[in-house]
Amino acid sequence: MQRIYLKGIHKDFYREIELIASLFFEEVKVTDSLAEPVDAVLQFSIKEANPASVTVLLSEPSGEQTWQAFHQQEIQETDVKAYRKRLKKLISYTVLQVFQQATGIIQSWGILTGVRPTKLLHSMLLKGSKATEAAQVLQREYLLQPEKIEILQEIIERQLTMLPDLYSLDREVSLYIGIPFCPTKCAYCTFPAYAIQGRNGSVEEFLAGLHEEIAAIGNWLKERNLPVTTIYYGGGTPTSISATQMDALFTQMKRYIPTYNQVREITVEAGRPDTLEPEKLALLKQWQIGRISINPQSFKEETLKLIGRHHTVRETLEKYQLAREMGISNINMDLIIGLPNESMEEFQNSLEVIQELKPESLTVHTLSFKRGSIMTQNKEKYRVAKRDEIEEMVRMARVWAKQAGYVPYYLYRQKNILGNQENVGYAFPGQESLYNIIIMEEKQTIIGLGCGAVSKMVAPQTGKIKRWPNPKEPQAYINTYQQHIHGKLQTLDEMFGFSILA
Ligand code: SF4
Structure with a gap:
């Protein structure tokens, strides 16, 4: 300290x-x-x-x-x-x-300490600045290094290519469905993720509540004639629940969500390869889930053990192959820079494997010691790369991505992120996730349903933002979801300027 x-x-x-x-x-x-x-x-x-x-x-x-x-x-x-x-x-x-001066460390993000640097650039452009003027302001007034300005500019360009109506999406909404279960808890995780084993009863109770929430939100959207732009199933790992439960969930969504067939993108986080079985992949295909995530994080066996992933490298490769064979055509993979005992060599190896696999998108995270994670509580046990090396790896990812044909399309930063770096989403042009752009740029309301789902309501015209967090813990959700539905719908009505429901 x-x-x-x-x-x-x-x-x-x-x-x-x-x-x-x-x-x-x-x-x-x-x-x-x-x-x-x-x-x-x-x-x-x-x-x-x-x-x-x-x-x-x-x-x-x-x-x-x-x-x-x-x-x-x-x-x-x-x-x-x-x-x-x-x-x-x-x-x-x-x-x-x-x-x-005192430390000799040059901060590549200058004085920007917030999560979403791209928002700043968007707001400058919205106010009429030209890209070159905005770049000069970022350098002169915020002390950003040229490499960071360059990546921000590339990202904004991709975002507006993929979503030319990004600035006028405020009369539509996106949906986030939070399923708070995983096979085990990873050491760096602070998401609402509870080990699913032995929880059968509470999983069923949670899903019953979620079905009710879907019906209520769906009816509200229908009555107010609000279309849905994107849907994202996250958590946790949504594919932790059984195939039957997944099928019932998708059925409920289709039944209640208006304009379901016109939704531009549906993503399911299948982050943990150990949750993917042929039956579940077949369901994803059958339900036309356009995009899934299978997240290796690292391709080094010891690292996976150390961070509590409880799946093997081989399992990642096999499940990826299986997903391809079953016709899933847009797969994202996540890697993390700075995992314990990993240096340039291991990260280089991970990039080489990704090069072989060619997922449509790759999200490169930089490890952050989040408050409350197992890793942070036992920080002394984990040896991580030094600041300079982290910076080099972030740079390496960027150079590699360019050569491999990927473009950066979203970026965010976190507290206590190693080397004060960032997380960057790369994709083959045209395969960028619309939901990721929408959540980062906060130009549209995202209604969160389920555990730990935070609704972020963006008032049309003013852009004012209000958050409504659902409980993180399954039992708390089961006990209170009805109050949350009610409160959330009231707040949504206020934010959208509809008359308040009786
Ligand atoms: S798979 Fe993701 S959500 Fe689940 S414990 Fe690991 S990091 Fe957390």
Whole structure:
């Protein structure tokens, strides 16, 4: 834990400073108290005039070494809130620079600490900026490195090619169905995923609730004449439930979801190869599920054991082959950079196997130590690659993807992601997942049904966003799903401007 003592700055700005400092150190606490020893001192001198300026002096507590950064900028905004927002950005900018000097680490994402950097670029383009102007702003004001700007631009272009109506999809919705079961729990996982074995009763009860939720949401969509753009079954691993249960679920969806036959894309996460049997694959084909995910994460046996996947490399390859033989024509695979004991060599090997398999899309995640995962709770047991190597692997994936004919089409970042890097979805052009674009760019309402499903409601016209999380835990869902249906539909009515249901 790095304790950083702050001087000469209002508490309102502490959060920004902590976020920027966290890009350089694993755990950071900013404080205005010297009651406990501190590791560094940040002294600010801020001029709230126009131009506004920020000077930051970073020093060791002994005062032996110091670093200084200064930045000033015209702030056009006169509204107090907007002015403050710009000032926060200016502070982040200066703090980043002083830490970059002190550590020698250049942050490729500059001062961007949020999950969805592509949203920023979309909003600039929506406000009328040209691509080149937007790129200059990202470099000048946000300190992004050219390679990150380039990937953002490529992604936006692919997104608008695949969804030319992305900015006007707000009068349709997409659906997310959360099935909270997996064969076992992976060590890095924080999704709602409960080991399915021995849970027969509660699986049935959960599914009964889910069927009710599907009927209620389906009726609501029908009454309000709202079409569905995409459907995504995630979790957990939806293919953990039995073939009979899957069949009943798809039947219920078809029965209640209006415009079901016109839905542009349906994806089922079949992430764990150990859940895939011929009968289930036949069902996916029969129900015209256009896209599935079979996720190797790594092609090294020891790694799979270490992270608790409980399936073998061979099983991944066999199930992939089987899915192909059974006619599944759009398969995504996930890899993770930075898994324990893995370096460039193992990752290179994983990419080579992917090159042979040629899935239609590949999502390259960078490992993140999420709070609450088994891995984070036992962090000392896992040895992961260093920052530089992680950066190299991310770069390697990008170069490899280009050569193999894949294009990047969505990107997101997470807290505590190794090397402050990102997760990138690559696909063969034309095979990009529309749902992934929609969820990242937050231009359309996604209604979440089932366990751990978070509805994200985007108000047409204003773009205002409200979240409605369903319970994560199956028993909590079983106990409360009816209240959630009711509350969710009321909120949806408000967000879409429909009259509130009696
Ligand atoms: S398969 Fe996915 S959802 Fe299931 S435990 Fe592993 S990471 Fe979590």
